[in-house]
Amino acid sequence: MNALELDQVWKFYGDFPALRQISFELPEGVCLALLGRNGAGKTTLLRILSGLMRPGRGSVRVLGADPRDTMARARIGVLGHGLALYDELSALENLTLFARLYALKDPRGAAGQWLERVGLAASASSLVREFSRGMRQRLAVARAFLHEPELLLLDEPFTALDDRAVTTLQDLLRDAVRQGRTVVLSTHQLREALELATHVALLVRGRLAYYGTRTNEMLEDPAWLYRRYGEAA
């Protein structure tokens, strides 16, 4: 089964087409690096895949279902631009809330395990507003992975991460792909993304300029893709 199936997807903001005729199929168990300059449509595409907005035209299937299907959403983990953490709640309360929303059997237990895994167990009862940027990021990563999603949608996950958080996230993503989960990550950090990715999609002004497997050529020269298929091409 395909993790993602997009057919002729368009999205308009007013008259402006943010996405134009996007069609591709992504098999399960792979890692897709979604590349493109600012304003290329990466975030819009990820928001549609997450069920946060509907496409203007075309159809989207995520794990074989509509992205707004409740059971499909239970199998998706999302990490967006904002960290989606409540400042006035503690780290444990934040994760327990989402564990409850994802109907995990032991919400507090799962929250505690993930706090340990991202190195925040000692700060479990501290309010998030007291956290440093790096601690918040690690907590947000834990929130996205908490329910062991089959599909991970990550929007600029490496942006402004500290070294420890980058390592944690890279390890988690490698484990996820090894375990057969599907990962889609949009990023400007080509090197990190291409090291993880098995597939690459390049968006240029809302169009899918390139979609295919990641080649060694891309790893050796990450900017090659932009030169070959980008706006200057």
Place this chain on the structure above:
Amino acid sequence: MKAAGTQAETAPRTTARAQPGFLGGAVAIAAKDLRSELRTKEALNASLAFSVVILLLFSFAFDPTAEETRALAGGLLWLVFAFAGALILNRSFARELPNDCLDALIAAPISAPALYLGKAVANWLLLMAVELVSLVVFGIFYNAPWTRRFWPLVGVIALGTWALTVVGTLFSALTVNLRLRELMLPLLVYPVLIPALLAAVQLSGPLALGEPLASDMMVWLRLLAGVDLIFTALALTLAETALVG
């Protein structure tokens, strides 16, 4: 577009997932909202201060023992409740904006009606708390024996407040991304609430002064209950559209 050589080596995972319950999700959201509000007290303090100040100002402006003023008791109470409610309702979805928390809630496998219901229940409880404190202030400054009809009065206020929160929470979701949401919310909510407010004012007036409800008042009670039912059904139906579009 299909990529060449795409099949992953590892077999896809198929994890059996529990179906997230409607009530469980709503309770989790309500508990989260109440906990957040009780920690920050942003809306609660503003709403409470507003209610007390308005009741005090009116008691100084008019002779609270005069028959005319007492006749306005129901209207005065609901004027205070409606504006105090707007302060709480405005924060309901606005508190989800920092850190894009609303996106995480919408992406979670909780249905939009459950998310909406959780927020409405939290707003209702907060507003009921503000109203009960306001009633105490009202009783003291207006010499009103409202405790004589305590349970009928609380019942009417509960029904009227549910109408206010059920409509207000829906419009709070619709206006959350507007720059002028503090202004837009009352402008949108109050016209829709006219039937509920009319009924609540009619019923609360005599009860707040410790008088029993006349038998012809039952029509207002039925109207209030009917409005509650209709607005609740409509809001639950429209929640998905309000949140996702």
